[in-house]
Amino acid sequence: MRVMVAGATSVPGIALLRELNRRGHDVVGLTSRPEKTPQIEQEGAKPVVADVFDRRHLDSVMTDIEPEVVVSLLTTLPKYGPKRIKDFEPARKLWGQGAPNLFAAAQHAGVRRIVAESVMFAYGYPTSGPAMMDESDPYPGPPPKGGEAMLAALRGMEQAVLTSGEHSDTEGIVLRYGAFYGPGVPHDELFVRLAKWWALPAMTGPGIASWIHIDDVATATAEALGKGRGGQIYNIVDDRPQPFAGYVRELSAKVGRPRPLPVSHRLVGLVASYPATAFGATWLPLSNAKAKAELGWTPVPRV
Numbered sequence: 001m002r003v004m005v006a007g008a009t010s011v012p013g014i015a016l017l018r019e020l021n022r023r024g025h026d027v028v029g030l031t032s033r034p035e036k037t038p039q040i041e042q043e044g045a046k047p048v049v050a051d052v053f054d055r056r057h058l059d060s061v062m063t064d065i066e067p068e069v070v071v072s073l074l075t076t077l078p079k080y081g082p083k084r085i086k087d088f089e090p091a092r093k094l095w096g097q098g099a100p101n102l103f104a105a106a107q108h109a110g111v112r113r114i115v116a117e118s119v120m121f122a123y124g125y126p127t128s129g130p131a132m133m134d135e136s137d138p139y140p141g142p143p144p145k146g147g148e149a150m151l152a153a154l155r156g157m158e159q160a161v162l163t164s165g166e167h168s169d170t171e172g173i174v175l176r177y178g179a180f181y182g183p184g185v186p187h188d189e190l191f192v193r194l195a196k197w198w199a200l201p202a203m204t205g206p207g208i209a210s211w212i213h214i215d216d217v218a219t220a221t222a223e224a225l226g227k228g229r230g231g232q233i234y235n236i237v238d239d240r241p242q243p244f245a246g247y248v249r250e251l252s253a254k255v256g257r258p259r260p261l262p263v264s265h266r267l268v269g270l271v272a273s274y275p276a277t278a279f280g281a282t283w284l285p286l287s288n289a290k291a292k293a294e295l296g297w298t299p300v301p302r303v
């Protein structure tokens with residue numbers, strides 16, 4: 001199948017190019033920066049250079065390439081993740097204007113399907129909820145403080161994908177990924193490096209997050225290309241939702257370090273308000289049952 005991956009050079013993009021190439025797909029990776037084309041070629045995909053804010057150019061690229069499926073991995077965040085709401089500003093623009101341009105170009109060219117990256121925080125930032133949350137209530141939580149526009153842009157991007165099949169021949173699927181971990185994920189690699197020298201700070205708080213190894217992101221996304229149902233959201237998370245402190249404890253144990261140092265999310269909030277809310281106080285234990293049942297996918301057990 002010919003697949004165009006926008007955001008091909010992102011953390012999940014590189015893993016996905018590798019997986020699609022392994023499965024024998026004809027893969028084209030989109031980048032806005034000519035100097036990044038070797039990264040795409042290295043993973044066995046053909047690079048194409050286009051900026052998603054340039055709708056006219058996107059139209060001509062899409063018509064030339066004629067992909068069957070377009071995957072959008074368009075997010076743009078600081079290398080080690082957002083610390084404050086203002087760090088989402090470029091991503092807000094990308095979700096609000098760039099990604100919709102890509103979807104419109106795909107519809108215009110008669111692409112069969114769009115598969116788009118979203119994130120568990122599209123559910124919002126609830127501070128309590130059921131023991132396991134599925135996709136049946138798409139928006140149960142409020143935005144974080146000051147994050148109304150950011151969350152509205154993310155949810156607007158999702159809605160553009162989910163409703164695509166209602167007014168075009170292009171059906172859309174949304175994948176809500178958990179927090180990434182594994183090789184090539186910058187914060188994970190930073191923690192591994194730091195853990196060799198220090199006991200890591202393990203942020204504590206009442207929140208629970210859902211997690212996903214970057215290789216499982218690639219396999220789930222590859223399965224969604226053929227097996228996902230149009231207009232549907234799938235949680236792409238592993239089997240073990242856990243608090244941030246649990247993630248740090250596991251990572252420390254893997255590199256043979258002593259127990260990490262507990263640090264309250266309130267203290268973290270003084271220097272990094274966003275992660276303190278998102279990973280210290282937000283309740284998002286997501287179920288992957290729908291992805292397992294419908295995509296025939298299962299995350300690899302890693303402990």
Ligand SMILES: NC(=O)c1ccc[n+]([C@@H]2O[C@H](COP(=O)([O-])OP(=O)(O)OC[C@H]3O[C@@H](n4cnc5c(N)ncnc54)[C@H](OP(=O)(O)O)[C@@H]3O)[C@@H](O)[C@H]2O)c1
Nearest residue numbers: 007008009010011031032033051052075076077079179180
């Ligand atoms: N679920 C999660 O845990 C999650 C999700 C996303 C990100 N993150 C984290 O956030 C950090 C940054 O990751 P990231 O993947 O967002 O960063 P990134 O490396 O900046 O990736 C953004 C992708 O979007 C593309 N892009 C941006 N603007 C574009 C434009 N105007 N036209 C075409 N393509 C455009 C970029 O392509 P070019 O630069 O090649 O043009 C790039 O491939 C990492 O630490 C990552 O682990 C975590």
